[in-house]
Amino acid sequence: MDEVDQSVGATSATPVLQVSGLHRTYGAVRAVDDVSFALAAGGSLGIVGESGSGKTTTARIIVGLEQADTGRVSVNGRERTGRGRGRAHRLARAREVQLVFQDPYLSLDPRTPVGAVLREALRLHFPGADHTSRVAELLDQVGLGERSADALPRQLSGGQRQRVAIARALAVEPAVLVLDEAVAALDVSVQAQILNLLADIREQTGVGYLFITHDLGVVRCVTEQVIVMRQGRIVESGPTARVLADPQHPYTRLLLESVPRPGWDPRAIAAARRALRQA
């Protein structure tokens, strides 16, 4: 695609997150193929795509779990590509960008109580301080009572566990929170609570969100900017309202038409999908 808007999100202030020319190949597969975008300070950017689109690899490169072959990622103007030099440098880098995974079952230690999870993150990044009041503040911020500090992950519901994962990510006051399908495993009524909570937190703290999701309804609900990825490349990007109301790329149109709703025509979608694959 040649008509990709390279300045997504960079409308007003300096972007908090700037990604340019990311490439990552696994053997012959171009998992991430020339991905560039910017996230405005305090903004919310969605990356949508299906499995194999490269959205999760992009997120993992930004967080630092994966190295890009070429390309740059910077947060508040500081470069974070390449391997970290020394412990202090790596910790500082981790504080800038935090990640919330899809499954809080897998991302929380089953033997560690909630309060200790938060204290551990705080002790690692801010050693020597007393964190009692900060732990209480974080629990309150994500809508968990102070009593839940003693609870083990298995004593909590899925939604409560995801609140703990969000509290842990917020503990180090990151500039960017990467949410990788963070609400996909939750029931809709719980998902709505978490989406509203995330909106409140962004308003209060000014943290920027990078929202990786396959769900266009979620994108519409929580992002201002969106990029659509397919086979490692950005096929369309722009303000969320505009992209969803007036999609330009046939793949974006296919994704939108695929969302089930009354009067939905799965046969037409199946035909459009085959046509796009052969194109």
Added chain:
Amino acid sequence: MNTPDRPPAPPLDIRGLRLRLPRTARPVLDGVDLTVGAGETVALVGESGSGKTLTSRSVLRLLPTGAATEGTVRVAGDDVLAMDPEQLRHLRTGTAAMIFQDPRAAINPLRRIGDFLTESLRLNTATPPAEATRRASTLLEAVGLTDAALRRYPGQLSGGMLQRVMIAAALMGEPALLLADEPTTALDVTTQAEVVSLLGDLRERFGTGLLFVTHDLGLAAAISDRVYVMYAGRIAETGPADALFSRPRHPYTAALLGSTPRLDAPPGRLVAIDGQPPGLQVELAGCPFAPRCGYATDLCRDQAPAARPLPGDPARLVACHHSDRLEGSALDG
């Protein structure tokens, strides 16, 4: 001949199904009534723990150990809960078939697709192997795959293709009833559309009744003729899909609709429901949704509402003392 024609029994007719598990304070299923007519698509919608999966599994009597049941589950007229092992085998290999959420978990990865498809016919019927293979290749074609898939191993097929194989396998025994438990949840949205379109075609072609279990309200609205909404083991509301979604009459249905981030809803905050569904260790007095419901009164906390038809709309049943108060609410479209 003058024998009076009795209408044929519907593919599925569940009456007053109550299911208790050991060491729980309340029934997991509490008086479920549900029917699926021939060629009808019925969606069963609910969140985790609502009992929707147990309801569909009870149709094949795939129940947890120690489960105690009351009521009847009739498939094509025969009560599954009263069947002997031979009848049950016949049910599971012929009359009713289930498509699960994760095809990879339901197919032996070491056996070829052809073996998997024909196994049930070869073991349970007198069908000659060549005839079974012929039927398998016809059905593979019906689900949009070719004969070549017969010789493939599951690992060589994508998730979407494997789910088509599962659908073909389910149709091998010419079932009167197809049970699909979140069959598209693990698939990408565009693949989901293909699988749903396929299920619709097959239903038309074979006249199979389809019970589609899902947490996705949008999907339920898009594909089904009728919908049942479950909460805490009970049917909260049932009716034709379009009426139920445009004019919900149970506060839980309305709340679910408000919680779903939809493309056609006004942007901004979602109408979230506080709290969470009651656990199995909580004994229920009154309406199970009352603690989370904005309409709840003392009556709701004391007395469980029975499912009643809406005035002037006998096709819709709602288990709510205050369903009239949802009339003309913001959600009414």
